[in-house]
Amino acid sequence: MAAVLAVVTGCVSTGAGKGPAHGGTHASRPETxxxxxxxxxxxxxxxxxxxxxxxPRYLRGIKATGARWVTFTPTWYQKRVTDSAPHTTEETASDASLRRIVQRAHAAGLKVMIKPHVDLPGDADRAEIRPRDRAAWFAAYRRFITHYADLAADTGAEQLAVGTELAGVSGDTTAWTKVIEAVRDHYDGPLTYAANYDEYQHIHFWKDLDLIGIDAYWPLAEKATTDPALLNRAWAPIRQKLAAYSARRHRRILFTEAGYVSQRGTTTAPYSWTVSTHPANAEQAAAYRALLDSFEGRKWWAGVCWWMWDDWPDSGETPARLAYTPRGKPAEEVLRRKWAG
Structure with missing residues (x-):
C-alpha cells in the first residue's frame, strides 16, 4: 500500500516443508x-x-482463519527520498527473530513469504523514493535484498518478494533485471514484486519473475457502503483488466496485499489508515467478502495476502477497533467461512 505502512490452499507467500537451497537454476515451479x-x-x-x-498466539489465530500462508515484512529505512542507501534501525526485525518466526510458522503448518520493505520516516510514501545516485542506491538495494534471499533460502521460506511499492525506481528495468538475477543466485523459490495498484502496468520486468504481485487497494465506492452488489460491480471492470493483463504477460496475478480498515468509508480509500473515526466492522467485512467472491476460482488469480493480522501489543498507533486487523471482527468470520469452512 503506497500511502500506508503496510492461495487454493495457501498464501502465495508462505509455506511449510523443506525450503530451497542456494545457487540453483530457475526451474519450473508448479505451485506458482x-x-x-x-x-x-x-x-x-x-x-x-x-x-x-x-x-505464537498470532500464528495460531492466522491458521484458524483457514489461511495457509503468512507474510513477514522486515523493513529497512532511509531518511530522505534522495538517499543512496537504506539501512537498518531499531524498527528493523532482527535476523534472529525473523528466523525464529519463520520456524514457528512452519511448525504451525503455515507457508511463508518474506516481503522486505524499504520505508521513509513517519507517513512519507516509499513510492516517492528517487535517489540522487541511482547506481549507488541499486548497489545497496542488491545487498539488502540478497541478504533476505539468503535468509529465505536458509529458513526454507516458500516465496520471496524482491521489492514493494517502489514506484519512484521501479521503472528502471535494467537495474531491476540485475537485482532479480542476483536474487536468483541466492534463492531458488518463486519470486514476485509487490506493485501498488496504480503502478503494476508500468513494470516491465514481470517476465523475470514468477508472479505479478499487486497491492490491491483500488477504491470501490464513492461513499461508505456494505452493499455486496455495488462492491461486486466495482470489482468487475478491474477484474476484466487484470485477466487481460495476466494473459498478455503470461503470469498469474497475486494480491501481495489487500486490506480494509474497520472505519466508515474504508471502501472509498482502502489505502488509508485514517478514513474516519467511526468504526464500521460491517463495511470491512463486506469488502473482504466482495474481494473473495469476485476473484476466487479464477485460474489466472494466484490469491491474496491480507494486510494485516494485528499490531503487536502496545505498538499500534491506530486503535484495534479502527485498524486493518480483522481479528475478532466480522471480517475474520468471513475468512473462516470462506477458507476454513
Whole structure:
C-alpha cells in the first residue's frame, strides 16, 4: 500500500516443508501455476516484534482463519527520498527473530513469504523514493535484498518478494533485471514484486519473475457502503483488466496485499489508515467478502495476502477497533467461512 505502512490452499507467500537451497537454476515451479494463496501478513515495527510472547498466539489465530500462508515484512529505512542507501534501525526485525518466526510458522503448518520493505520516516510514501545516485542506491538495494534471499533460502521460506511499492525506481528495468538475477543466485523459490495498484502496468520486468504481485487497494465506492452488489460491480471492470493483463504477460496475478480498515468509508480509500473515526466492522467485512467472491476460482488469480493480522501489543498507533486487523471482527468470520469452512 503506497500511502500506508503496510492461495487454493495457501498464501502465495508462505509455506511449510523443506525450503530451497542456494545457487540453483530457475526451474519450473508448479505451485506458482496451480495453487491459490490464502494468506495474511504479520508485519513488524520493532527489532524484537517477532520474538514477542504474542507471536505464537498470532500464528495460531492466522491458521484458524483457514489461511495457509503468512507474510513477514522486515523493513529497512532511509531518511530522505534522495538517499543512496537504506539501512537498518531499531524498527528493523532482527535476523534472529525473523528466523525464529519463520520456524514457528512452519511448525504451525503455515507457508511463508518474506516481503522486505524499504520505508521513509513517519507517513512519507516509499513510492516517492528517487535517489540522487541511482547506481549507488541499486548497489545497496542488491545487498539488502540478497541478504533476505539468503535468509529465505536458509529458513526454507516458500516465496520471496524482491521489492514493494517502489514506484519512484521501479521503472528502471535494467537495474531491476540485475537485482532479480542476483536474487536468483541466492534463492531458488518463486519470486514476485509487490506493485501498488496504480503502478503494476508500468513494470516491465514481470517476465523475470514468477508472479505479478499487486497491492490491491483500488477504491470501490464513492461513499461508505456494505452493499455486496455495488462492491461486486466495482470489482468487475478491474477484474476484466487484470485477466487481460495476466494473459498478455503470461503470469498469474497475486494480491501481495489487500486490506480494509474497520472505519466508515474504508471502501472509498482502502489505502488509508485514517478514513474516519467511526468504526464500521460491517463495511470491512463486506469488502473482504466482495474481494473473495469476485476473484476466487479464477485460474489466472494466484490469491491474496491480507494486510494485516494485528499490531503487536502496545505498538499500534491506530486503535484495534479502527485498524486493518480483522481479528475478532466480522471480517475474520468471513475468512473462516470462506477458507476454513
Amino acid at each position: 501455476g496451480t495453487t491459490t494463496m490464502r494468506g495474511i501478513t504479520l508485519p513488524s515495527w520493532y527489532r524484537t516484534d517477532y520474538d514477542s510472547p504474542a507471536a
